[in-house]
Amino acid sequence: MTMFRKFGSMFVLASAFTTLVACNNAGDGGNDTLTNTPSTGENKTQQTIDTTDGLPAMTTENITLTYASWDNAYMNEYLAEKFMEKYPNITVELVELEQATWNEGLFNLASTGNLPDVFWYLGDVSASLDNMWLQDFSAYYNADPENELIPASIKEAGTFGDLRLSAPVKNLPFAIFLDRTVFGKLNIPMPSVDWTYSEMIDLAKKLTVPEQSIYGMNLYTQLTTISPIVNQENSIGEFGYNGESFDFSVYAEAYEQQREFSRTGVFPPAFGSEEAAQAFGDPEVWAASTGQLGMQVDAIWTANLFETAEFKDKGIDMVIYPVPNGDNSSNDNKPCYVDFGGISSVTEHPREAYELLKWMGWGKEGWMHKIDAFETLTYEDGSKVYTYPDGVPLLDDSEIWEAYKTLVPQTEEWMAFLDSVHSPVAMGGTYIPGFQSFLTWMGEQDIFGKLDRDEIKASDIQAELTEQANKMVQEARDKVLQNYQ
Template sequence: MKNKRKSAGILSIVLILSIIITACSGGNSGGNGNAAAPDNASGTSDTNSATGADNEPAVAEEHDPVTIKFISWKDGTYNELYELFHKKYPWITIEQVPVNGQSIMEIIAALEAAGTPADVTEIDADLITFEQNGLVEDLTPYIDSSPIFQEASLPQGFFDTMTFNNKKLAVPMVDVPMWVLVNKDLLAKHGVDMPPNDWTYDDFREIAKKLTDPDAGEYGVTTQPEIQMRLLSTKAIADGHAANLQYMNEDFTQSVMATPDVMNDVKWLQEFVTKDGSMQSDAAATASGNVTREFINGKTGFAIGGDWVLPDLKKNAKFNWDVLPFPRGEVSQPGYSIYGPLSLLAGSKHKEEAFLWLSFQFTMEAQKWKIDQGANASVADPELTAYYDQAPIWQDKNIEAVKIAQKNAVIQPGATVPGWSEYNWNNILNEIIFGERDINDIIPETEAWNKKTTELRATLTQ
């Protein structure tokens, strides 16, 4: 079966090259929410957390040296993790193949054609396209026989967003968490206490109004797409209006964005601009010099951020900042997280060694290293939960909020949803909330996409 899949990958090179533009149109654009997870940009850790028995070489027997080609955007930031892996498996070296703005499918095809196939890749489009072209392995048999995976306690639904037709097509390279960023100096200036970790969406709105002083150029909320992209769809889950992020139903087959409850959620955030004045519209932000588009400028009270913002904030912020979990809604307090898909390529000549790199991501030393960079632990383990308290990146910050965000995280969908790149949930809501688009446009847009994804799913599962 694996040889058959490899042959399919090679024979489909021409097809792949012909569909690169359409297959990757959802890649990193903000237009459809199918952006690849941002790189963990905080570089090497402040301390070497990966010490002790876990970091000893896996076996003492002799092995022929193997080099694993890993297609990645990491741009040098994961060199330390590569070294930790090499220390554990001394006969295996990770060679990063840079993306450099190319389509990953194009890189795979070029390496196959040259006779030097890649082994592992991050994913820049939907996983279904990769699977349909025979490019990625079904990881199920590898995972089922892996001691590392058998010993790891993984969260419920861990593979939901990376499974299609009962095939596990990827594992998370990194679990990218998000929090509400808080400007504590602005809170203090306006006589507002730091909210507790069980704060509510009503608290969020009321505090945002208190922090707003247009004469001083200060606003409660940063004018950023992340507020709509992350906070609004999380609120829909928190209030029981949607089962999953991006307004998806329980089994990711339909959008509920056009339901009355979700449309009322959209109106709720729109009123921050049109009624409260605590968040600027796109036009107003542009007219005032775009200062309120960036939390780091110190002129806004709240923003949404993930691990990628931490290095810049720690280095350059001129004010006292902290983090809070996403607020509590009427039924729950979910958080928001992105998985960066990591797949084993069907054309790999070193599948056993390549899977060791995938499984290594879930060892204790790799998990601690990622916490040091600001990422979530993907494995549920008391030792990892306790490690948040030791991680230098979170010293003097609201560590309990970080733990809550990790515990309550809901994973962004999309990688295995048919037609996801055509689901216009992101652009339309930006245009409604920050612009002047009619909110009722949501209804025909959602109905059309629900019809299309249903039709596509039927063809893919035949």
């Protein structure tokens, strides 16, 4: 077996900022003792590369690349081994950081000149951009014909003017889970897999039966994220973002729909509340595990949880469904948790680092190895690491998708779900600088609190929110371009 070293993280410096977590899809694995291999060399941002004949050749010298991601540790090791089998002159060292303090860990490594050659950043792209951790790799990315298969809905994410400072590396789509048992109990037909947003809203109301303590819908992912993306034409981001500006009108409608569902009992009682104790017999039980919930609005990875004995033994039969189509929009965009990665601004091997980023992320060759890993990876006790894959391909490549589909149940619902996620839309903070600062401003102004207390309506302040979001994001984008001149 090809050998490589794994590096743990030791946080020796004080935190410089608060980690902003978009979602929790961490991999397994603990931390080893830190051993640093300093990465020196001048900043190669915007370096000029002759790509007339395509991508430059990879080096034949013996080199080392460091890599950090929170993907499953077994998957990272497997893919690194396969990469080194293809490029035996390259040693890949896996840098392990705690996901809960991921960005602080990167800050500490950067402070000692040891940023990984290739790394994922967590939640807020501004942390990496403001610290100039990312190198422009547009010359490689643009010269790579495989990247033409990246969906249009996400193709520009990670670009700033002519710069390509990051790229999508993992796609974890939103999903809706319907409990077939509850539908049967209430004699309500399951919807078509080609359902619409308004059909989902109507079903949530029909599935709400207060006298039986049955609730129509529970949220992990939010209607305020889903509705603008599926219902608003040309929306490729949260809050109706079209790549240039925001439009909060559909967001406002969705927020008010959520407030109505809270008031009318469509949503289950709040976790830990006295009402939850009365409804479920336990105030700290998850509504989706009670058998008293019609729909769980969630994400792909929860399919694994619903396959466990905890749910099956209770007769809970959660069926995966696509996020519904918009009622009026003609696009196929669907919200997804998309992880992003980039190349360190101080790497000495940017060409090879690009290849590693692609291999571990979106590239076809790496993905064919991932499919093998989803099928074969086991823990030390022989149990499988994956029941179902925890993400879907990014490339719109038929060979990858056909192989991927063999990994899940061959049901109409699963096939419809997979067919629905070819136009992913990422969460705002991962690729829009200033987005997280806008959310912080919302919190400082107590706007979320006032909305939740019904002191104001989202429709009354949508113009103000649109203006403020556009202003803060434009200022942040201008700062990025100024920093990277």
